[in-house]
Amino acid sequence: xAKKKALKLGRGLGALISEMEEAYENNLSDNSELVVEIxxxxxxxxxxxxxRFFNENSIVELSNSIKEYGILQPILVYEENNEYFLIAGExxxxxxxxxxxxxxxxxxxxxxxxxxxEMALIENIQREDLNPIDLALSYESLIKDYDITQDELANxxxxxxxxxxxxxxxxxxxxxxxxxxxxxxxxxxHAKILVNLNxxxxxxxxxxxxxxxxxxxxxxxxxxxxxxxxxKANHIETNKRFNDELVKLLKCFKNINIDSRITNNxxxxxxxxxxxxxxLIKILDNFNDL
Numbered sequence: 001x002a003k004k005k006a007l008k009l010g011r012g013l014g015a016l017i018s019e020m021e022e023a024y025e026n027n028l029s030d031n032s033e034l035v036v037e038i039x040x041x042x043x044x045x046x047x048x049x050x051x052r053f054f055n056e057n058s059i060v061e062l063s064n065s066i067k068e069y070g071i072l073q074p075i076l077v078y079e080e081n082n083e084y085f086l087i088a089g090e091x092x093x094x095x096x097x098x099x100x101x102x103x104x105x106x107x108x109x110x111x112x113x114x115x116x117x118e119m120a121l122i123e124n125i126q127r128e129d130l131n132p133i134d135l136a137l138s139y140e141s142l143i144k145d146y147d148i149t150q151d152e153l154a155n156x157x158x159x160x161x162x163x164x165x166x167x168x169x170x171x172x173x174x175x176x177x178x179x180x181x182x183x184x185x186x187x188x189x190h191a192k193i194l195v196n197l198n199x200x201x202x203x204x205x206x207x208x209x210x211x212x213x214x215x216x217x218x219x220x221x222x223x224x225x226x227x228x229x230x231x232k233a234n235h236i237e238t239n240k241r242f243n244d245e246l247v248k249l250l251k252c253f254k255n256i257n258i259d260s261r262i263t264n265n266x267x268x269x270x271x272x273x274x275x276x277x278x279x280l281i282k283i284l285d286n287f288n289d290l
Contacts, residue, residue, distance in 0.1 A: 037103045046086045062095035074105040132188045189216035
């Protein structure tokens with residue numbers, strides 16, 4: 001029977017984070033009594049794994065490393081009815097299977113089933129290879145699960161509030177754009193720029209970023225131009241209001257028998273008496289009230 005590391009979970013996110021760190025500290029060397037070899041076929045995946053995407057190329061690279069150097073950091077599992085369920089280390093497990101290993105180094109711990117998801121979230125967040133969308137989903141899940149604010153999450157994870165906010169904001173992107181980010185077709189810097197664009201402007205910007213292979217800075221300049229470009233619909237509405245006012249003004253001129261015409265945006269008036277000039281002045285003074 002594999003030896004188990006007892007973690008007293010259930011005391012909130014702060015305790016969970018520190019216990020995850022404890023499980024990986026100092027005692028994970030090959031000589032640690034906590035590390036055991038487990039038949040790789042006996043390990044079942046974590047059904048609550050929050051991570052959606054695994055880069056196949058990085059799995060192959062990790063597999064090659066494992067073939068040459070072995071597993072340097074054990075996976076975490078829990079035992080139930082003589083079966084083992086993965087808590088953390090799915091990339092290492094997948095890579096070990098690809099390397100055709102028959103067993104894998106692991107630490108077996110006692111854990112309450114309801115804490116499996118939280119532990120997987122924390123383990124994912126601590127991994128540098130996690131893609132931005134899965135990271136954003138992990139942040140969002142922890143905020144909901146623990147009913148905390150982004151500020152509180154930032155403090156407990158020792159990350160900046162800005163980093164938390166900007167990452168979660170990526171979830172506002174359409175699914176197809178999120179998939180491009182996951183697949184590495186655009187960077188997180190590019191995605192951040194696209195977050196607040198409407199659907200039409202986003203498509204224009206995205207096509208340009210991908211088609212012209214724009215840098216983040218070039219993309220920022222492009223988006224600024226898109227945002228400051230006059231809105232055609234607003235321009236049409238402005239012209240309509242101008243024409244309506246102009247028709248009203250010309251009607252006034254006609255009522256006092258003033259010869260008036262518009263040529264190439266120039267208004268020409270002809271007066272044959274001072275009386276008509278005075279009438280026009282009064283009309284213009286009261287024009288907004290007409």
